[in-house]
Amino acid sequence: MKKTVxxxxxxxxxxxxxxxxxxxxxxxxxxxxxxxxxxxxxEVKSLQQRLKNWGYYAGDINxxxxxxxxxxxxxxxxxxxxxxxGVTDAKTMIEAGMGRFLQKDEVYxxxxxxxxxxxxxxxxxxxxxxxxxxxxxxxxxxxxRVGDSRxxxxxxxxxxxxxxxxxxADGQINVAIDPKSTVVKAARxxxxxxxxxxxxxxxxNPKTATSKWIWTRQIKRKIGRHNFGI
Amino acid sequence: MGVRAKLLDFKKRLSSGKMYSVVIxxxxxxxxxxxxxxxxxxxxxxxxxxxxxxxxYDMTGYVQNVESLLLKSMITTSPQKTAxxxxxxxxxxxxxxENLGMLPVSQSVLGNTSKFLSxxxxxxxxxxxxxxxxxxxxxxxxxxxxxLHGFAVSLEDGLQQLQTDLAGGRIKWGQLTKTANTFFxxxxxxQNPATQGMENMSKTFQEYPKLIYDGPYSDHMISTxxxxxxxxxxxxxxxxxxxxxxxxxxxxxxxxxxxxxxxSQIKTFSYxxxxxxxxxxxxxxxxMTVKGGSHYMMLYNRNVPNASVTMEQxxxxxxxxxxAKGFTNMVDTYYLKEDNxxxxxxxxxxxxxxxxxDLIKVKVALDNGEILGMESKAYLAAHMKRNIPVxxxxxxxxxxQINAKMNLLSxxxxxxxxxxxxxxxxxxxxxxxxxxxxxxxxxxENGREEDVLMIVNTPNGVLTI
Numbered sequence: 001m002k003k004t005v006x007x008x009x010x011x012x013x014x015x016x017x018x019x020x021x022x023x024x025x026x027x028x029x030x031x032x033x034x035x036x037x038x039x040x041x042x043e044v045k046s047l048q049q050r051l052k053n054w055g056y057y058a059g060d061i062n063x064x065x066x067x068x069x070x071x072x073x074x075x076x077x078x079x080x081x082x083x084x085x086g087v088t089d090a091k092t093m094i095e096a097g098m099g100r101f102l103q104k105d106e107v108y109x110x111x112x113x114x115x116x117x118x119x120x121x122x123x124x125x126x127x128x129x130x131x132x133x134x135x136x137x138x139x140x141x142x143x144x145r146v147g148d149s150r151x152x153x154x155x156x157x158x159x160x161x162x163x164x165x166x167x168x169a170d171g172q173i174n175v176a177i178d179p180k181s182t183v184v185k186a187a188r189x190x191x192x193x194x195x196x197x198x199x200x201x202x203x204x205n206p207k208t209a210t211s212k213w214i215w216t217r218q219i220k221r222k223i224g225r226h227n228f229g230i
Numbered sequence: 231m232g233v234r235a236k237l238l239d240f241k242k243r244l245s246s247g248k249m250y251s252v253v254i255x256x257x258x259x260x261x262x263x264x265x266x267x268x269x270x271x272x273x274x275x276x277x278x279x280x281x282x283x284x285x286x287y288d289m290t291g292y293v294q295n296v297e298s299l300l301l302k303s304m305i306t307t308s309p310q311k312t313a314x315x316x317x318x319x320x321x322x323x324x325x326x327x328e329n330l331g332m333l334p335v336s337q338s339v340l341g342n343t344s345k346f347l348s349x350x351x352x353x354x355x356x357x358x359x360x361x362x363x364x365x366x367x368x369x370x371x372x373x374x375x376x377x378l379h380g381f382a383v384s385l386e387d388g389l390q391q392l393q394t395d396l397a398g399g400r401i402k403w404g405q406l407t408k409t410a411n412t413f414f415x416x417x418x419x420x421q422n423p424a425t426q427g428m429e430n431m432s433k434t435f436q437e438y439p440k441l442i443y444d445g446p447y448s449d450h451m452i453s454t455x456x457x458x459x460x461x462x463x464x465x466x467x468x469x470x471x472x473x474x475x476x477x478x479x480x481x482x483x484x485x486x487x488x489x490x491x492x493x494s495q496i497k498t499f500s501y502x503x504x505x506x507x508x509x510x511x512x513x514x515x516x517x518m519t520v521k522g523g524s525h526y527m528m529l530y531n532r533n534v535p536n537a538s539v540t541m542e543q544x545x546x547x548x549x550x551x552x553x554a555k556g557f558t559n560m561v562d563t564y565y566l567k568e569d570n571x572x573x574x575x576x577x578x579x580x581x582x583x584x585x586x587x588d589l590i591k592v593k594v595a596l597d598n599g600e601i602l603g604m605e606s607k608a609y610l611a612a613h614m615k616r617n618i619p620v621x622x623x624x625x626x627x628x629x630x631q632i633n634a635k636m637n638l639l640s641x642x643x644x645x646x647x648x649x650x651x652x653x654x655x656x657x658x659x660x661x662x663x664x665x666x667x668x669x670x671x672x673x674x675e676n677g678r679e680e681d682v683l684m685i686v687n688t689p690n691g692v693l694t695i
Contacts, residue, residue, distance in 0.1 A: 156287030
């Protein structure tokens with residue numbers, strides 16, 4: 001009986017510690033969330049654009065946190081009931097709808113090229129164990145479909161077309177992958193115009209393909225385990 | 231026997247173990263049904279979520295297009311060109327709005343975004359009508375486009391953030407109702423509520439932004455007879471020898487034929503190449519044309535750990551490589567740098583006229599300058615020696631056509647392909663407005679403003695939209 005009590009106590013303690021740590025991690029992942037006089041870069045540009053939209057700022061969108069920007073920030077802070085410091089801290093950024101810049105660098109980097117990510121995730125789900133050429137080929141098939149009048153007109157449209165890809169049906173497509181992975185390189189090559197399939201619109205694994213119809217397609221290339229056809 | 235007695239009897243039989251099998255069977259059936267229901271439920275949920283993702287990604291793409299189109303409309307000077315650009319902007323914002331409506335986000339949250347998009351659509355549409363009539367934009371109209379563009383930039387920004395959060399799992403679709411759209415709540419874009427006529431919707435298709443990656447003029451596809459291929463048909467054995475020459479016989483271990491394409495306009499053979507002193511998995515793929523044995527495509531995936539070659543050196547290496555393979559008079563145009571490799575676009579140049587139809591892409595490793603890839607489909611399809619006429623319009627006349635606010639950086643002559651498989655002979659002007667670089671193409675034969683492109687200078691390269 002004593003043992004059970006001890007066990008329960010330990011479990012509770014661990015849970016509490018874990019939750020606390022996890023919670024802390026969520027808070028402390030930010031970058032230096034501050035912009036002040038003299039700051040430069042994309043973040044400043046984004047801030048200036050927002051202030052300009054809302055009529056606080058009249059200067060150029062040049063990415064330099066100058067005096068004019070400082071005054072605009074002060075005005076903005078006053079109208080939104082914050083301390084009018086002229087320094088864009090985390091709170092000001094959230095008020096201005098710029099929470100994105102408070103997040104981890106890597107995630108931000110991963111999302112900047114959305115088409116690459118989307119394509120890479122599909123390649124990851126569909127052709128993970130395939131040779132590099134086969135991965136580029138899967139990406140190229142998706143892009144060929146975008147250009148073909150029988151398929152949707154956008155990359156997302158083609159990828160999420162119901163029943164088109166198994167990696168989509170089970171949801172693994174929606175999970176971000178490492179920007180350094182080979183599938184990302186394959187996705188980039190496909191987007192840059194490399195097409196090992198010569199305009200193919202379909203591919204299938206001859207060992208697992210269940211559709212009879214797919215075999216009526218003209219096979220153009222065989223790369224790795226996949227047949228590519230039109 | 232009363233109910234109570236029956237229950238007691240049931241309990242007695244249960245405890246004596248006679249009915250265990252029945253109970254277990256029932257439990258089994260119920261749990262299987264439960265599991266089946268659960269799976270079905272999850273499947274449906276996934277399907278629904280996928281449709282949300284699709285609508286969301288599509289919408290982001292359309293908003294990006296709207297943003298760059300609005301910017302371009304402020305650069306163009308001829309009413310006809312402005313009209314086409316605004317019409318496209320109106321169409322794209324309708325598509326964005328349509329996709330917005332598919333998201334599981336309440337009207338109260340996305341109302342302003344939706345309103346903004348219909349405003350862009352309506353304003354573009356009405357200005358388009360005015361432009362077709364040949365009237366130029368007034369200063370006020372200029373201002374309103376400029377402010378719409380400002381909102382579009384911020385909207386793009388906000389969508390990017392949502393995308394990051396969705397991909398990172400920080401936001402689930404169910405929560406979106408609470409977090410979306412902080413970019414509009416500080417002010418309303420304008421007062422009049424927009425009309426949301428059904429006729430505005432689904433007018434046509436989206437131009438997907440692969441131009442961003444690809445250089446502006448590589449989209450014209452090959453369905454016509456390839457013009458750039460000359461020579462006799464070669465056998466696979468002949469081509470194999472050419473492949474070995476391509477990489478150098480001292481380096482190549484083995485060449486294996488992997489496929490043959492007899493069905494396309496350009497007939498090809500494909501090969502896998504392995505190298506001496508390198509792991510077997512590290513292969514290069516190369517595709518050669520049957521006719522003339524030209525290098526159609528090459529892809530060699532290897533890890534490039536660092537960059538010591540500069541962009542200028544890489545451009546020169548790529549040019550020399552092309553020259554050695556028989557592609558002469560090629561000049562570099564746009565490039566993209568990623569993972570310590572550079573993808574450089576080269577265009578053919580004849581008598582000081584850049585021919586953007588004849589494109590070749592070369593991939594250079596920035597650690598040792600090795601060529602990691604090439605792609606010459608567009609070149610092989612379009613290349614020929616052209617009869618370039620003398621321009622009917624003088625450079626000065628053409629220059630007067632471009633936006634007076636533009637700060638001219640360079641000018642020249644170019645041939646650009648159209649979507650209709652024809653080519654236009656143009657003056658190419660590169661200039662700068664409000665800190666952004668643009669390319670403007672004025673037809674050298676009739677003075678028409680043919681195209682406006684925005685140049686994006688990023689740390690990763692020079693791209694155009």
